[in-house]
Amino acid sequence: MTVKKAFSARLIEKKVVAEETLLMKFAPDTEIAPVPGQFLMASVPESRFFLKRPFSVHFYYEDTGYFKILVRLRDNATRELTSLRYGEACDFIGPLGNGFPLKGIEGKVAILAGGIGIAPFAYVLKSLKGRATSIDVYYGERERRFLVEYWRWSGVNTFIATDLGDEGHKGSVLDLFKTGREYDSIFLCGPGKMLEAFMKRYPKLSGRSSASLENYMACGVGACKGCKIKTKSGIKYVCRDGPVFPVSELIVNG
Amino acid sequence: MRTRINGLNFRTPLLTASGTFSEEQLDFYRNRMPFGGIVLKTHTFLPRDGNDGILIKEVKGGLLNSIGLANCGIKQFKIGKFSRVANAHIILSAAIFDEKEIGAFRKTAEKYGIKALELNLSCPNIKGKDVIEDLRGIKGLLEEIKSVFREETVFAKLSYAQVKKGNIDLLAKTGFNGVTVINTVPACDIDIGKKAFVFEKKFAGLSGDLLFNMALKSVIDIKRWSGIPVIACGGVSSHIEVIKYIMAGAHLVQIGSRIFGDPGAPFKIEDGIKAYMKENGIRDLREIRGIVK
Numbered sequence: 323m324t325v326k327k328a329f330s331a332r333l334i335e336k337k338v339v340a341e342e343t344l345l346m347k348f349a350p351d352t353e354i355a356p357v358p359g360q361f362l363m364a365s366v367p368e369s370r371f372f373l374k375r376p377f378s379v380h381f382y383y384e385d386t387g388y389f390k391i392l393v394r395l396r397d398n399a400t401r402e403l404t405s406l407r408y409g410e411a412c413d414f415i416g417p418l419g420n421g422f423p424l425k426g427i428e429g430k431v432a433i434l435a436g437g438i439g440i441a442p443f444a445y446v447l448k449s450l451k452g453r454a455t456s457i458d459v460y461y462g463e464r465e466r467r468f469l470v471e472y473w474r475w476s477g478v479n480t481f482i483a484t485d486l487g488d489e490g491h492k493g494s495v496l497d498l499f500k501t502g503r504e505y506d507s508i509f510l511c512g513p514g515k516m517l518e519a520f521m522k523r524y525p526k527l528s529g530r531s532s533a534s535l536e537n538y539m540a541c542g543v544g545a546c547k548g549c550k551i552k553t554k555s556g557i558k559y560v561c562r563d564g565p566v567f568p569v570s571e572l573i574v575n576g
Numbered sequence: 577m578r579t580r581i582n583g584l585n586f587r588t589p590l591l592t593a594s595g596t597f598s599e600e601q602l603d604f605y606r607n608r609m610p611f612g613g614i615v616l617k618t619h620t621f622l623p624r625d626g627n628d629g630i631l632i633k634e635v636k637g638g639l640l641n642s643i644g645l646a647n648c649g650i651k652q653f654k655i656g657k658f659s660r661v662a663n664a665h666i667i668l669s670a671a672i673f674d675e676k677e678i679g680a681f682r683k684t685a686e687k688y689g690i691k692a693l694e695l696n697l698s699c700p701n702i703k704g705k706d707v708i709e710d711l712r713g714i715k716g717l718l719e720e721i722k723s724v725f726r727e728e729t730v731f732a733k734l735s736y737a738q739v740k741k742g743n744i745d746l747l748a749k750t751g752f753n754g755v756t757v758i759n760t761v762p763a764c765d766i767d768i769g770k771k772a773f774v775f776e777k778k779f780a781g782l783s784g785d786l787l788f789n790m791a792l793k794s795v796i797d798i799k800r801w802s803g804i805p806v807i808a809c810g811g812v813s814s815h816i817e818v819i820k821y822i823m824a825g826a827h828l829v830q831i832g833s834r835i836f837g838d839p840g841a842p843f844k845i846e847d848g849i850k851a852y853m854k855e856n857g858i859r860d861l862r863e864i865r866g867i868v869k
């Protein structure tokens with residue numbers, strides 16, 4: 323179990339990697355040692371907003387302790403966060419949540435990402451390399467300009483789908499996924515609609531699938547009870563019990 | 577900074593506010609405990625799933641919540657990591673709707689050696705939808721609770737609408753050891769895209785900065801009416817609000833939803849109070865308690 327901390331981190335790199343999407347690299351003032359799929363709550367110091375916002379750990383460097391987050395602009399806090407300048411400090415809480423169940427993973431792995439749901443997978447892939455026999459990434463976006471451009475990892479097969487059809491397949495990533503039966507483990511992160519479609523289309527794959535969920539969060543740790551979901555084994559909290567859940571536990575519209 | 581109420585010594589005048597602090601947050605306070613007491617999430621007799629749909633939304637100056645008292649029921653209560661907290665009092669928060677329920681809360685308090693209770697009178701009655709504005713309607717229940725918890729320190733937590741002279745007098749007469757003010761304030765919000773209420777239950781509880789000046793007035797009012805100790809709650813984000821509450825007459829001050837976004841706030845607040853006391857030559861908070869009337 324990683325110990326969660328409230329810490330400060332300096333911004334050491336920032337670049338636009340797709341439309342409305344920024345990659346931000348931070349040097350924390352403490353060792354955070356997250357596991358892939360965990361998230362952080364972030365806010366700038368003296369923020370105009372009352373709450374921090376959740377962001378997945380996009381990448382973690384074991385040697386330096388630096389980490390990256392990938393931020394898609396929404397409105398309020400994401401604008402404030404992405405206007406941080408080099409060298410400025412940002413406040414975080416984390417690492418939080420459980421992360422993807424990567425222990426003992428081998429065989430064929432599929433990753434299904436929709437939109438900014440791609441965020442946790444850079445670090446997941448780093449951890450899977452050398453263990454999985456093959457990794458197929460299915461990545462869907464609205465249109466080409468939103469696709470995170472540098473998405474060309476070596477040793478990974480990438481299948482792209484866009485709603486507009488200006489890159490890859492026109493339509494859902496699930497169209498490319500076909501039966502999915504060849505995979506030993508499937509990891510998902512994306513909009514609720516993608517997950518719902520997956521659950522309806524592939525009920526038989528739920529036993530080997532894990533999905534990272536989103537919800538409104540105030541505390542990110544399990545205190546406010548605001549991120550409740552209903553699962554087959556009762557009420558769970560996305561921040562504390564997740565954000566990654568076995569798909570077999572999930573209820574459509576839970 | 578020590579504060580004494582009914583024989584209980586609080587190392588600092590800072591408490592957590594019910595429903596905003598859970599054992600998971602103890603990680604942040606491993607090396608330093610800024611609180612003199614920790615008020616636990618309100619428990620009811622029966623388990624409650626709470627509300628559905630969106631449960632939390634940030635608004636300007638605060639937070640709306642529609643959690644709906646989700647809890648496992650007092651019989652399932654587990655103290656967990658709070659058992660390891662040595663230097664802060666653990667305060668059980670209870671919403672009791674019927675005399676028959678009191679025994680279960682008593683058992684839990686005994687089992688874990690809990691010496692203080694905050695009775696949440698500001699949540700909607702189990703039968704009705706609204707909070708009871710006139711506590712005379714539950715006089716018998718209040719008397720029974722205080723007699724069962726005779727030895728313990730019992731606070732009654734009120735909402736803004738319940739801060740009335742008649743209610744305060746009744747609580748003081750019944751032997752309550754303090755009044756906590758205020759709980760969240762009923763509020764609502766609209767989603768203009770959906771042309772609908774944001775929350776399924778329409779109304780939600782407002783907390784955060786916006787509450788401070790309302791709660792401050794409540795403290796002033798109560799101190800005007802009664803000698804009962806006041807535990808102030810609402811909109812604390814720095815030591816300044818804490819000092820204002822104490823000047824208004826509060827014994828203890830709770831930090832609520834601020835802690836979600838800033839777990840470090842209690843440290844800054846504790847340091848801020850100390851620095852203020854030093855700068856102003858104050859050795860004991862009693863010197864300024866209730867100084868503004």
Ligand SMILES: Cc1cc2nc3c(=O)[nH]c(=O)nc-3n(C[C@H](O)[C@H](O)[C@H](O)COP(=O)(O)OP(=O)(O)OC[C@H]3O[C@@H](n4cnc5c(N)ncnc54)[C@H](O)[C@@H]3O)c2cc1C
Pocket residue numbers: 361373374375376377378379391392393394395396397398399400401438441442535536537538539540565
């Ligand atoms: C576990 C988890 C991991 C996430 N990882 C990433 C990531 O890596 N990159 C990324 O760009 N985004 C991520 N998000 C989503 C991100 O948290 C929201 O986009 C962000 O909070 C929006 O903030 P805002 O103030 O700019 O948006 P607002 O303008 O306030 O609202 C826009 C929308 O953002 C969402 N939102 C707002 N506040 C919250 C909140 N407190 N909690 C959750 N959602 C909220 C709501 O859907 C809202 O409608 C993640 C969310 C969760 C729950």
Ligand SMILES: Cc1cc2nc3c(=O)[nH]c(=O)nc-3n(C[C@H](O)[C@H](O)[C@H](O)COP(=O)(O)O)c2cc1C
Pocket residue numbers: 546547593594595596617618639641643645669696733758759760782783784785787809810811812830831832833834
């Ligand atoms: C998410 C949330 C849950 C809460 N749950 C409870 C509760 O169970 N019992 C209670 O008496 N008050 C509850 N409250 C109210 C707080 O204890 C406090 O009275 C209120 O938030 C005002 O203080 P603040 O402005 O410092 O947050 C809750 C508040 C929030 C934000």
Ligand code: FES
Pocket residue numbers: 538539540541542543544545546547548549550559560561562
């Ligand atoms: S965000 Fe507070 S409990 Fe999950």
